[in-house]
Amino acid sequence: MLIRICICAALLIMVNVIRGIGLIGTEGTFGFVFYLALYVATYLVIGYDILVKAGKGIVNGRPFDECFLMAFATLGAFALAVIERNADYNEAIAVMLFYQIGELFQNYAVGRSRRNISDLMDIRPDYANIEKDGELEQVDPDNVEIGTVIVVKPGEKVPIDGVMVEGSSSLNTAALTGESVPRDVAEGDEIVSGCINLTGVLRIRTTRAFGESTVSKILELVENASSRKSRSEQFIAKFARVYTPAVVFSAIALAILPPVFRIIFASDGGAMWSVWVYRALTFLVISCPCALVVSIPLSFFAGIGGASHEGILIKGSNFLETLSQARTVVFDKTGTLTQGVFEVTAVHHATLDEHKLIEYAAAVECYSSHPISLSLQKAYGQAVDRSRVSDIEEISGHGVKGMVDGHEVAAGNLKLMRSLGLEVGECHSIGTIVHVAIDGQYCGHIVISDVVKPNSKAAISALKAAGIQKTVMLTGDAKRIADKVGSDLKVDEVHSELLPVDKVSQVEKLLSEKKNSKDALVFVGDGINDAPVLTRADIGIAMGAMGSDAAIEAADVVLMDDDPLKIAKALRISRKCIGIVYQNIAFALTVKFGCLILGALGITNMWAAIFADVGVMVLAVLNAIRALRVSKL
Amino acid sequence: MKKTYKIDVDCANCANLMEQAARKTAGVADASVNFMALKMTVDFEEGADEKKVMKDVFKACRKVEPDCEIDF
Numbered sequence: 001m002l003i004r005i006c007i008c009a010a011l012l013i014m015v016n017v018i019r020g021i022g023l024i025g026t027e028g029t030f031g032f033v034f035y036l037a038l039y040v041a042t043y044l045v046i047g048y049d050i051l052v053k054a055g056k057g058i059v060n061g062r063p064f065d066e067c068f069l070m071a072f073a074t075l076g077a078f079a080l081a082v083i084e085r086n087a088d089y090n091e092a093i094a095v096m097l098f099y100q101i102g103e104l105f106q107n108y109a110v111g112r113s114r115r116n117i118s119d120l121m122d123i124r125p126d127y128a129n130i131e132k133d134g135e136l137e138q139v140d141p142d143n144v145e146i147g148t149v150i151v152v153k154p155g156e157k158v159p160i161d162g163v164m165v166e167g168s169s170s171l172n173t174a175a176l177t178g179e180s181v182p183r184d185v186a187e188g189d190e191i192v193s194g195c196i197n198l199t200g201v202l203r204i205r206t207t208r209a210f211g212e213s214t215v216s217k218i219l220e221l222v223e224n225a226s227s228r229k230s231r232s233e234q235f236i237a238k239f240a241r242v243y244t245p246a247v248v249f250s251a252i253a254l255a256i257l258p259p260v261f262r263i264i265f266a267s268d269g270g271a272m273w274s275v276w277v278y279r280a281l282t283f284l285v286i287s288c289p290c291a292l293v294v295s296i297p298l299s300f301f302a303g304i305g306g307a308s309h310e311g312i313l314i315k316g317s318n319f320l321e322t323l324s325q326a327r328t329v330v331f332d333k334t335g336t337l338t339q340g341v342f343e344v345t346a347v348h349h350a351t352l353d354e355h356k357l358i359e360y361a362a363a364v365e366c367y368s369s370h371p372i373s374l375s376l377q378k379a380y381g382q383a384v385d386r387s388r389v390s391d392i393e394e395i396s397g398h399g400v401k402g403m404v405d406g407h408e409v410a411a412g413n414l415k416l417m418r419s420l421g422l423e424v425g426e427c428h429s430i431g432t433i434v435h436v437a438i439d440g441q442y443c444g445h446i447v448i449s450d451v452v453k454p455n456s457k458a459a460i461s462a463l464k465a466a467g468i469q470k471t472v473m474l475t476g477d478a479k480r481i482a483d484k485v486g487s488d489l490k491v492d493e494v495h496s497e498l499l500p501v502d503k504v505s506q507v508e509k510l511l512s513e514k515k516n517s518k519d520a521l522v523f524v525g526d527g528i529n530d531a532p533v534l535t536r537a538d539i540g541i542a543m544g545a546m547g548s549d550a551a552i553e554a555a556d557v558v559l560m561d562d563d564p565l566k567i568a569k570a571l572r573i574s575r576k577c578i579g580i581v582y583q584n585i586a587f588a589l590t591v592k593f594g595c596l597i598l599g600a601l602g603i604t605n606m607w608a609a610i611f612a613d614v615g616v617m618v619l620a621v622l623n624a625i626r627a628l629r630v631s632k633l
Numbered sequence: 634m635k636k637t638y639k640i641d642v643d644c645a646n647c648a649n650l651m652e653q654a655a656r657k658t659a660g661v662a663d664a665s666v667n668f669m670a671l672k673m674t675v676d677f678e679e680g681a682d683e684k685k686v687m688k689d690v691f692k693a694c695r696k697v698e699p700d701c702e703i704d705f
Contacts, residue, residue: 060697
């Protein structure tokens with residue numbers, strides 16, 4: 001194609017040079033035929049395939065085919081030049097030339113961005129290593145059965161989900177989560193496919209087939225995302241269907257009506273057919289809707305691709321569009337704004353070293369698997385030597401008593417303390433309180449509560465900064481705890497002590513309160529027990545979805561890691577992407593209609609028309625690519 | 634039943650036209666063309682013979698865009 005463009009350009013220059021220096025005059029039949037033959041040859045070099053396609057279009061009964069219109073416009077310009085005998089065939093050839101250059105550039109730009117975006121999402125593993133007779137063998141991950149042990153060397157991608165059976169290493173999860181801090185893994189840990197192994201050799205027993213693994217699921221999701229078309233895309237598709245015929249008919253009208261009027265009304269004689277036919281041909285050149293049609297899906301594709309690189313999976317262009325109109329964000333508390341795990345957050349009134357107090361409490365609770373006990377063990381930081389503990393007695397509804405290192409330790413609630421004859425004040429902190437008494441002496445209490453995620457507060461203010469009008473927190477937790485978390489994070493509304501069904505009705509109430517039907521309501525949950533609410537909201541966002549299929553199924557937008565700051569980021573990405581879409585639509589329409597009007601008035605010519613067509617497309621494509629760059633948003 | 638096919642097409646408008654052509658083909662309940670991923674997703678009607686329907690879809694697409702390819 002490039003060669004044809006070069007040959008044509010060279011021929012065009014050559015012919016014009018011959019004419020310019022007057023080697024052969026244009027007068028007379030010989031000169032006329034000579035130049036016509038040369039120009040026709042040049043035209044055919046660049047445009048023969050368009051003519052062939054145009055022919056096929058007619059055979060298939062498609063008069064509004066792009067190629068047909070282009071062929072008709074250029075041949076028309078040729079014919080006009082022949083009729084007027086001015087031998088100015090340059091225009092027809094140049095239009096065809098620029099059209100082809102434009103097509104070439106479009107193919108290049110689209111192909112290039114397609115590659116860019118797929119590179120960005122390139123987390124597909126090519127092979128899996130299986131050990132056979134002491135040697136590693138590379139096999140297609142599709143052929144690895146569940147339960148096989150695969151080996152992942154440093155620098156390789158984990159191809160299939162599984163459990164680590166041997167080794168320890170750190171994993172780079174950036175491709176999945178956008179998070180650059182490596183994650184340490186050891187024997188027994190679950191490994192998610194798509195991570196890159198950084199240091200040690202991993203041996204993983206696969207727990208899923210390749211097709212069911214996280215990496216395949218994500219790829220499938222992102223690749224299918226742009227199949228769900230947004231309203232803008234549907235609008236453009238509809239517009240394109242109407243636009244071309246409309247322009248063609250107005251071109252016909254423009255060619256016929258003004259000259260007829262002139263014949264009837266004008267006194268200065270002459271219908272000026274050629275002028276109006278020329279203007280009509282200019283219309284045909286602008287009639288191709290391609291610039292619009294190509295740039296819109298490209299913008300969405302780039303936006304979705306860029307977001308997935310940041311660990312934000314958006315399941316469709318339509319969701320990206322709705323997300324950009326979000327006005328209300330509703331959060332689930334546990335697991336979304338808070339960690340969802342109980343931790344020791346404070347030790348009060350301790351009469352001995354705080355860590356010592358936790359040690360005694362952990363020791364006496366060491367046989368229990370209650371979450372409170374587990375968080376005490378975690379705060380202690382090492383395994384309790386059970387031989388130090390004896391005579392454990394669990395007092396239901398009160399706590400535990402037992403002997404630790406020869407001391408009598410009691411850990412439990414206020415009632416337990418009172419039954420020991422100790423007068424203890426209520427704690428003002430929010431959470432579960434474990435009072436500890438040693439040898440009948442009160443030694444202080446430990447506060448255990450669900451911890452707010454470090455980024456939650458920043459996330460709420462980032463959402464406010466991004467133009468969210470209302471933030472709401474829904475939780476099944478007690479009112480006291482919910483209100484505290486709500487005011488700490490500066491959430492506008494808090495609804496507590498809700499059953500899952502109540503959450504749905506709360507969301508429905510909020511949906512009915514919307515002022516504008518376009519405003520969208522976003523629900524953010526952890527995706528495990530929030531499925532009904534996720535589906536009910538305009539946009540459901542599930543967090544921490546790495547390895548959780550349920551979340552990926554239920555939500556419209558999936559955040560691969562737990563970071564609530566990503567919500568605001570997703571919002572900004574969607575706004576940027578939609579902004580680009582609107583810019584492209586407005587820009588292309590303005591230029592096209594501007595050119596149509598100027599063309600009808602005879603101010604522009606075919607040159608300007610082809611530049612409008614090709615130039616708009618190139619700029620729109622370049623603009624669309626901007627949607628890919630979202631990492632700094 | 635839904636199936637996805639690889640396609641090859643140059644221009645975005647042609648992809649839209651292919652989508653329309655595929656939708657109108659007998660035996661197809663719904664069709665969607667993804668120009669960026671170069672994929673066509675076809676939702677077949679109950680009991681339709683996929684191979685045969687895809688042949689018709691391909692024929693219809695060739696009519697609107699002589700250069701297109703569908704891998705089925």
